Amino acid sequence: MSERDVTEAGPELLASQLMYMKALPAEWLPAYRAVPRELFVPDVMWPGVTDGTGGAEAIDRRENPDAWFRAVYSNTSLTTQWDDGAHTGTRRGNSPTCSNSQPSMVFSMLAALDVQPDSKVLEVGTGTGWNAALLSERVGSENVFTIEVDPQNATGARERLNAAGYDPVTGVGDGSQGRPASAPYDRVLITASLREIPPELVRQTRPGGRIVAPYATEYGGEAVVRLTVQENGNATGPFVGPSAFMRLRQQRTFRTHTREYLGGPWPADGRRSRTDLSPEDVADWLPMFAIGLRTRGMFPWAQPYCDGSYTLWLRDDKVTSWATADYEPGKDAFEVYQGGPRDLWGSWCPRTPGGPSRGDPGSSGSGSR
Known part of the structure; x- marks a missing residue:
């Protein structure tokens, strides 16, 4: 397929896919068609893969335009910045810090936002500018x-918005503080994950207004929450679907190495037990999210080994x-060690019997940590 064929067919094929998935509502289809995604993707980007953002190698439009257009018109997130801009070149950096989000997520969140023709909207996280352009098309710049x-990122987004014919009010600053000078807002859309909803954003939303944001627990797992602000200043509402976004910079967490917890070689002074709950059963986003909602101040980390086993750490x-x-494949009981005053495994796992565990502490899964 030539560049021209990809350019002409790609947008409609993606639209059909999104509508089949019920991610692109009919009322957003005109805005989708009026605001080509390609206008908001830089020449060099890294397409995401199903197991995380930024998993593929870079595609440069100038060197491989067909592959670039195919990536743009796929239901895939496209990483556009690594390491807060410190990364250069086409190799992947350490941490993706900006992307043009997965289209199905973009339009699902816009649908949850439920903008009206005259809605006044605050977006936290301009990114590449695509969301701001879609909103401008729908409610006016x-x-x-x-x-x-x-x-x-702000400069790049501003240039793309102007080139596409849109002129929303843009700014550089701490999005968690909102934009009080223009408040109150009818709708607030947050495009970075949060561990807590900033109270300033709630205060800047009028009663009856709506806030849509990706909410991530400290433990892990993430879901889009749709909140309605009440007359008393509270904001309540349901989770409406899973999500995976980069963390709001003001709420990033920096972890301490496991060696700082032990005070000596593993298992140090750990108490040994066993459980019939497999770490695999709590590894998907939904159980992780549920655990995060039920616990505080705890987070996981998985240490894999070459034989397919791994150690699930809680700290x-x-x-x-x-x-x-x-975790060892094929096993129906799993060795647990715990140290310190908090019973981290037992705090959310009721099926952890006490007593000595089976197996040798030096066996697979208990090596260097």
Whole structure:
């Protein structure tokens, strides 16, 4: 397929896919067609894969335009920045820090936002500018206010928006503080994951207004929440679907190494037990999200081994307590060690019987940690 064929067929094929998935509502189809995604993707980007954002190698439009257009008109997130802009070149960096989000997620969140023709909208996280352009097409540029913490991303987005014929109010700053000078807003859209909803954003939303954001627990798992602001200033509402976004920079967490918890070689002073709950049963986004909603100050980390086994680490954010659960394929009981005052495994796992575990502590899954 030539570049021309990809350019002409790609947008409609993607639209059909999104509508089949019920991710692109009919009321957003005109905006989708009026705001080509390609106008908001830089020449060099990294398509995502199903197991995370930014998994593929870079595609440069100038060198491989057909592959670039295919990626743009696929239901895939496209990483556009690594390491807060410190990364250069076409190799992948350490952490993706900006992307043009997966189209099905973009339009699902816009549908949840439920904008009306005259809605006044605040967007937190301009990114590449695509969301701001879609909103401008729907409610008018004069009703869209968007803020971006990264000056480089903000400049690029502003240029793309102007080139596409849109002129929303843009700004550089801490999105968690909103934009009080233009408040109140009818709708607030947040395009970075949050561990807590910033109270400033709630205060800047009028009663009856709506906030849509990806909410991530400290433990893990993430879902889009749709909140309605009440007359008393509270904001309540349901989770409407899974999500996977980069964390709001003001709410990033930096973890302490496991060695800081042990005080000596593993298992140090850990208490040994066993469980019939497999670490595999709590590895998907939904159980992780549920665990995160039920616990506080705890987070996981999986340490894989070459034979397919792994150790699931649990640690607390106070650097006082830890737990490990060793997963081995084919087993129906799993060794657990815990140290410190908090019972991290037992706090959310009721099926952890006490007593000595089976197996040798030096067996697979208990090696160097």
